[in-house]
Amino acid sequence: MSETTGLSSVNKDKLVSDLRVVVSDADEILRASASLAGEKVSELRERIQDRLRDAKLRLADAEAVLVDGTKAAARATDDYVHENPWKAVGIAGGVGLLLGIIIGRR
Template identity: 35%
Template sequence: MAKHNSDTTTRSDQLKEDLRHLSETVEELVNATSKDASGEMHDLRERAERRLKDTRARLEARGERIYEDTRETLSHQADCCDRYVHDNPWTSIGIGAAAGVVVGMLLGRR
């Protein structure tokens, strides 16, 4: 499970970095062509600026949706866990004790 989270975090960080580089490159291109007076270059620059703004807005919206969905899922899972512990206190104590013994044994071996 930890490896999966690490891989996901690594991929997410790499995607963020790639998008940041792409955004910077498009901004540099737009700034570099700002002095070109031709109508076609002006139109291309405006389209690039619009697309960059639209892409940023979509990515921000998607990030917010993912954050909200994750928060709701975790909240639901925490509520389920809390209900289980309240409904089955002795089973929960047994599971906690068993986990404590296993962790203690693993730490004692070092």
């Protein structure tokens, strides 16, 4: 997995987390404004509910894509390790050695 893929995965996780917070806050605002009366408020609540419903659907889609991507990466890694066990051991050993050197210098 490349560094850009790792970073985009972190960004996707952050985006999904942020969207969850926004959806939760919007739900809370809608519940709090339920007692307000008036035509404008009613129209605004309906628009917010529609957009919130759409956001929830997009959030579910984004989570599904993120989970599928993670599973695909895990499968690819597993396949690679099974096909090339000694290379995988060598790479893991090299990464461990580099980390040991870096940590040892601090």
